Amino acid sequence: MAIPACRPARQGGRERDQEGRTWEPGAGRRWGGDPAGTHLSRAGVGGQLLGIDRDRGPQRDRGAGADHRRRARRSQTRAAWLERLWAASEAHRIPYIDSLAGHWGELCGSKEVASEWADRLLDITRLALSPDQGARGYFHGTPACFSALLRAERHGEILSLLENETFWHCRRWAVLALAATGKKSEAIELAESSRGPLTSDGDVNRICEDILLSSGRVAEAYERYGLAANRAGTYLATFRSVARKYPHKAAADILRDLAATTPGHEGKWFAAAKDAGLHEEALELASASPCDPRTLTRAARDLGATQPAFALDAGLLALRRLVERYGYEITGADVLAAYSATMEAARRQGIEGQTRQRIRELVAAEAARDFVSGILGEEIGL
Numbered sequence: 001m002a003i004p005a006c007r008p009a010r011q012g013g014r015e016r017d018q019e020g021r022t023w024e025p026g027a028g029r030r031w032g033g034d035p036a037g038t039h040l041s042r043a044g045v046g047g048q049l050l051g052i053d054r055d056r057g058p059q060r061d062r063g064a065g066a067d068h069r070r071r072a073r074r075s076q077t078r079a080a081w082l083e084r085l086w087a088a089s090e091a092h093r094i095p096y097i098d099s100l101a102g103h104w105g106e107l108c109g110s111k112e113v114a115s116e117w118a119d120r121l122l123d124i125t126r127l128a129l130s131p132d133q134g135a136r137g138y139f140h141g142t143p144a145c146f147s148a149l150l151r152a153e154r155h156g157e158i159l160s161l162l163e164n165e166t167f168w169h170c171r172r173w174a175v176l177a178l179a180a181t182g183k184k185s186e187a188i189e190l191a192e193s194s195r196g197p198l199t200s201d202g203d204v205n206r207i208c209e210d211i212l213l214s215s216g217r218v219a220e221a222y223e224r225y226g227l228a229a230n231r232a233g234t235y236l237a238t239f240r241s242v243a244r245k246y247p248h249k250a251a252a253d254i255l256r257d258l259a260a261t262t263p264g265h266e267g268k269w270f271a272a273a274k275d276a277g278l279h280e281e282a283l284e285l286a287s288a289s290p291c292d293p294r295t296l297t298r299a300a301r302d303l304g305a306t307q308p309a310f311a312l313d314a315g316l317l318a319l320r321r322l323v324e325r326y327g328y329e330i331t332g333a334d335v336l337a338a339y340s341a342t343m344e345a346a347r348r349q350g351i352e353g354q355t356r357q358r359i360r361e362l363v364a365a366e367a368a369r370d371f372v373s374g375i376l377g378e379e380i381g382l
Helices: 047-048 062-092 095-108 111-128 141-153 157-162 166-179 184-193 201-216 218-226 235-245 251-260 266-275 279-288 293-302 308-323 332-349 353-365 372-380
Strands: 009-011 014-016
Touching: 014 353, 047 157, 047 235, 062 111, 062 141, 095 111, 095 141, 111 141, 111 157, 141 157, 141 166, 141 201, 157 166, 157 308, 166 184, 166 201, 201 218, 235 251, 235 266, 251 266, 251 279, 266 279, 266 332, 293 332, 308 332, 332 353, 332 372, 353 372
Parallel strands: none
Antiparallel strands: 009 014
8 A cells, every 4th residue: 555645654663754764763853864863853843842742743732730730830930030030139239120129019920929929028028117216227128028918919918017107118009009909099198198308209190190090080080190190201202101091182182281281391392292293283382482493493304395384384483493592502504404494395385585585584683693694694695
């Protein structure tokens, strides 16, 4: 009977394929022409990745026992990593992993592991928070202990430990414990009563906002904490953060509310308005208070082809701020870039002559007439 092409033939104690190559059974495919076995075998590395056992063929689900072993291996791996992270934290106090302590409960992965870590750290934490000033001291594992207790849902122990604590760095965990037990109004009240010179207002705002959002009180969260809790490194990043968290709010409303928090500096929200496509609002903000002329120039350059009217007004505003000497380390290249972007937008609208006249009048008003007028004077006929 013919042997199927997909099955190897046997010859004595060896197996042979259709091309006559042979290998030892149970040893992977070590081809006769490759005695060192340097090629990857089906039951070698590739087989392990595919779940293929060398002797038994493809691995199949073996029921609850296999699941239990997999969970045990994952648990052992997580335990080993936690030990390494903890050792690094203890030995070196590495700044960029310090914040991990506040997320230790999440890193534990389960209530059981978190509870074990809480037990491990609890005695030292209790001593560090002792009312006896002689025994009290700093313990870098305090946040990890409270995080583990929170993950283990041992809320009563957190509240008991922090009953008389006033330091926000610790008291914040009492706020989170109250919120976790459903006492969300009490949690917010405790957080608000903790404000002071040594309290992070940003942290209070973020925690209270999260509590309200988790309660479905979205409108209240926005009104009370939405703007302050989402401050980022730039005005644009702040706007994006708020807009992402409150998608039901119109971008124009968010922008108006944010600008109201910085009276006298409304122009700093220009980039946020432009990014949201609110071009009219962006120009209003930039006209209300100074905006970096380079930001205005970039807007004029980037939108000259698609929004020439907006680009023209942005370019004229940039030149106006340059004439007023607004900006940091402004150079002649910045003046020429603003002029070029403005004239390009004017060219696309067919109003180059009118625009040049407007620029001439603008530059002629320069007080010292020794910077912008010196650079553009010949070009605009001054």
